Amino acid sequence: MPTQTAAERRAEARAAYDAFIAECPTRKLLDRISDKWVSLVLAALTDGPRRYNDLSRTIAGVSQKMLTQTLRTLERDGLVSRTVTAAVPVRVDYELTPLGRTLQPVMVAIKSWAETHIEQVETARSTYDRSNHA
Amino acid sequence: MPTQTAAERRAEARAAYDAFIAECPTRKLLDRISDKWVSLVLAALTDGPRRYNDLSRTIAGVSQKMLTQTLRTLERDGLVSRTVTAAVPVRVDYELTPLGRTLQPVMVAIKSWAETHIEQVETARSTYDRSNHA
DNA sequence: CGGCATCCAATGTGATACTG
DNA sequence: CAGTATCACATTGGATGCCG
Numbered sequence: 001m002p003t004q005t006a007a008e009r010r011a012e013a014r015a016a017y018d019a020f021i022a023e024c025p026t027r028k029l030l031d032r033i034s035d036k037w038v039s040l041v042l043a044a045l046t047d048g049p050r051r052y053n054d055l056s057r058t059i060a061g062v063s064q065k066m067l068t069q070t071l072r073t074l075e076r077d078g079l080v081s082r083t084v085t086a087a088v089p090v091r092v093d094y095e096l097t098p099l100g101r102t103l104q105p106v107m108v109a110i111k112s113w114a115e116t117h118i119e120q121v122e123t124a125r126s127t128y129d130r131s132n133h134a
Numbered sequence: 135m136p137t138q139t140a141a142e143r144r145a146e147a148r149a150a151y152d153a154f155i156a157e158c159p160t161r162k163l164l165d166r167i168s169d170k171w172v173s174l175v176l177a178a179l180t181d182g183p184r185r186y187n188d189l190s191r192t193i194a195g196v197s198q199k200m201l202t203q204t205l206r207t208l209e210r211d212g213l214v215s216r217t218v219t220a221a222v223p224v225r226v227d228y229e230l231t232p233l234g235r236t237l238q239p240v241m242v243a244i245k246s247w248a249e250t251h252i253e254q255v256e257t258a259r260s261t262y263d264r265s266n267h268a
Numbered sequence: 269c270g271g272c273a274t275c276c277a278a279t280g281t282g283a284t285a286c287t288g
Numbered sequence: 289c290a291g292t293a294t295c296a297c298a299t300t301g302g303a304t305g306c307c308g
Contacts (some may be wrong), residue, residue, distance in 0.1 A: 017249040019174065022195025027170070029255060030248040034173055036165040040153065040262040052270055061156025061301055068271065079257025089269040090308085099254050104242045113237055115151040120233050121163060125211025197282055201294055202291065223289040224288085 033103065037062065037070040042100065042107040045080065049095040079103060087089070150244040166211070167237065171196065176241040177232065179214065183229040213237060 019026040032038070037059075039129035044050060044058045054068050071094055074080040085091040096104055143222070153160040166172070178184060178192045188203050205228055208214040213234035219225040230238055 017252055019245050019248055020178070020192055020194060025256070026245075026248040026252045027195075028244060029252050030173060031170040033244060033248060034168045034170045036161070036168045039164060039168055044154070053305095056270095058154055060154060061161075064271075065303090066301065074260055076262045077255045078262070079255075084270095087269095092269090092270060099251065099258070102251065103247055106240065106247055109240045109243070110167060111153050111160075111164060114153055114160040114167060114242055117161045117233065117236065118151055118163050121211045122159070124233070125182075125210055128210040128212070190290095198291070199283090200281065203281095218290095221289095222290090226290060 008010065026057060029077075033107075035070070038074065039107040039110050041067075041070050041074065042096070042104045043077070043111050045094060045096045045100070046108065049083070049093040051082055052092050052094070055094065074100070136268060166207065167241075169204070171200050171210065173241040173244050175201075175204050175208065176213070176230070176238045178243050179234070180238060180242065183217070183227040186226050189228065195254045208234070232238070234242075 005064070017026045017031045018024055021027070040062070041055065044055055052067070052071075053097045055071075056062060056064070057068065071080060071082070075082050075094075078097055079080070081095050081097050083093045083095070153162045153164045155161070173191045174196070176187065178189055184192070186201070186205075189205075190196060190198070193201065205214060205216070209216050209228075215229050215231050217229070218228045218229055219227070231260055
């Protein structure tokens, strides 16, 4: 008979992952999702499925390479689903998976933080630059 | 006399910042904070001031270069304060500023997301690798 | 339309050595 | 203790050209 309940095992498993530990796989995952393009893509997918070109227009300035690369990685990691509709020309839709929807609010929060605090950051920078490094 | 109230001006200023726009300064800020070391440092400062060596031990595997560089940038951006205590040897403490405390919960959320969803991501990866790219 | 392959310049990052 | 400086290397990312 079990000496641990399922809840206990889950708690232990959760505690076993710590991104402060260099070798922990979560460190690499943290690195992957700590990415400008990831947050922009997940934010862009907030309101439902989006086509490739639609995404590239929304996320202004993203290169084909980076958009495709980011989408592939997100797909592989199970955060985004890719749906190809046979037609001429081909139609490809990207959509958040249930897993992706758990990360999306966090990514939106980062993007929003940048947008709402940019002025305070810029003020801090000019203060720093004036007092310290001439 | 003003045709806008202060609240209206603030609302307009807020709407003017959009990280989806390539030239928006928030895009660069988003890139800066979307960084593995930033999230780890802000998470490590959750419980109050920490000394340099304390941080380097907590954030296992971080190089001196990256830790110093990250702390300098965070300091310049007004997210972290640096306090030098004259002594032998010197003592330097880093602490979140009020501005830094507004970003800290978001950074902790990313780190936590990675830790709580790593297994689902790994499952998704092996599924993807088995079905697609042999 | 939605990619992929390649080249290459710029940047990021770690290891190492040294210092007030 | 808390850095700085330098070098070597890896990674990033844009530009370009081609394709089903």
